[in-house]
Amino acid sequence: METLLPSGWTMAASAFNWTPEIIASERTSAEIVTGIAKAGIATVVELEPGLLWRTFPAPQDQEVGAFRSAMEAAGGSVSIVGCSLDDYLTTTARRTTAQRLEFLVPQLKAAQRVGATGVRLPIGQAGPELLKLVQPLLHDLDLVLFEEIQGQQHPRNPQVLRALDHISSLDDDRIRVLVDISMLMPALPVTYLEELAKAGVAADLLARLETDWKDPATHDAVVTALRSDVVPPAIHTLFMNLVIRFGRSDASELKGILPLVGAFHLKFWDLQDTDGRVSRPLQQLGRLLGEEGFAGTLTSEWGGHEWLQDDPTVMTRRHLELAKDALGTGAAAATANAALTANRDLMTSLNTLAES
Known part of the structure; x- marks a missing residue:
């Protein structure tokens, strides 16, 4: 029987998984990325524009528009666009806040033009000054800016904590957190x-x-x-x-920041699930998200092509199947536990009434 995920959970695939094919250039990058949707691997795709658009970091309308038309024709849509923020004009001269905004704006407009729901930057890189300038643009362009936490980073890290506190203080749904589960590695690949x-x-x-x-x-x-x-x-x-x-955190450590989180990268390296090292963090995450009422995208992202020569299409298909099953199992456990707790509370109330 097919595992069902809670409503509001959108499974997606990252174009990053196909990096080796894009570099090989046997097909155009646009053909490879739209092929993700055309082949039915995932209808929602996260983009890495540096791999996709020749005119990046200032993507031109014609190139972006042509890609959107091709993606829609393939039955696909774009979730998040990974942005770049080059903080230096030269090796020593740092961009001013105004210059950093000027560098970022064409990418935001390209994300809106391609039909994306959001954009992504590393957590804390933008900083309070730039975020203040970007906020109205995000509302105008109907985009969410996701700040990504991953790997060895965790919510107790001082730099991460400062960024999280600032995001929380903004109280703006247009600025959220994306968690890469490379943080949650019980064992190495x-x-x-x-x-x-x-x-x-x-x-x-x-x-x-x-x-x-x-x-x-x-x-x-x-x-x-x-x-x-x-x-x-x-x-x-x-x-x-x-x-x-590679991180060492547990899913439980995410509980305190989940109100700020709107997306996940389901990072995987290989599919050798010895001792549940791939599936167990996903089950734990599914249970936590089920308990907290999460809604957002969960994107398969393969980092193992750094040392593996496997077919990214095969790897992503298999991972999405594994991830959906593991997440669904965890979410079902959360639902069952909630029902058990509700039933226990009801019985306690009835007993109290009977005794009074």
Whole structure:
């Protein structure tokens, strides 16, 4: 039986998953991205315009309009557009707030033209001054700005906390938070550990990474390895995922910020679900979102193409199926628990009346 998700939950796929195909250029980027909808993988797609539009970061109307027409013809629509905010004019000269706004505005207009519901920036990058200037534009363009939290970031991080507090103080539904579940990793991807082993990472560190990822001491061991220059040079970039892109938080830590959250990236690296390392965070998230009455987009985003050569279409289809089942299972548990609690409260009330 098909797993049903609560109303208001929209499953989507990120064009980022097809990065290797876009780079290969055997088809145009527009053909690849509209193909996501045409093939029925997902009818709602999140865009990475730097991979899609040649005129980015100031996308031209003709290019954007042509893509929207092609996407609609394929039966698809756009959810969020990932924006870029280049804070520097040169290596030393920082853009003023007015110049940062000037850099961002063409991207906002392109997002509106392509029919997107929102745009995305890293959390805290815009800052209070720019957000104040952007707010009226978001209302005029009917867009939501999502500030993304991911990986090693978490709600208790001082910089993240300042940004969250500011978003909360604005009390504006046009400025929300997007959570990337790379924050919620009970264990490291099996295929990632295999890559480290093939590259010659020390056996004692590999053992720690495999069995004690969530132990804070493991983070210290990773940093020590980097500083000791024992990480094989060929995998320095890949190894840095341990410091930046892979998180250790639990879904329960999101509870306090959920009123600010309007979207999720369902980040996955591979589909080897040993010990539920892929599905368990999704089930926990589904239960939490079911309890809190979440509504918004949940987007499959594949980061494992950094080291895997798998077909992104196959990977995304399989992940969306797994994610829908896991999220639905969690949401159903929340519904069942709510019904049980309501029944218990009712019985308590009836007993109290009978005794009075």
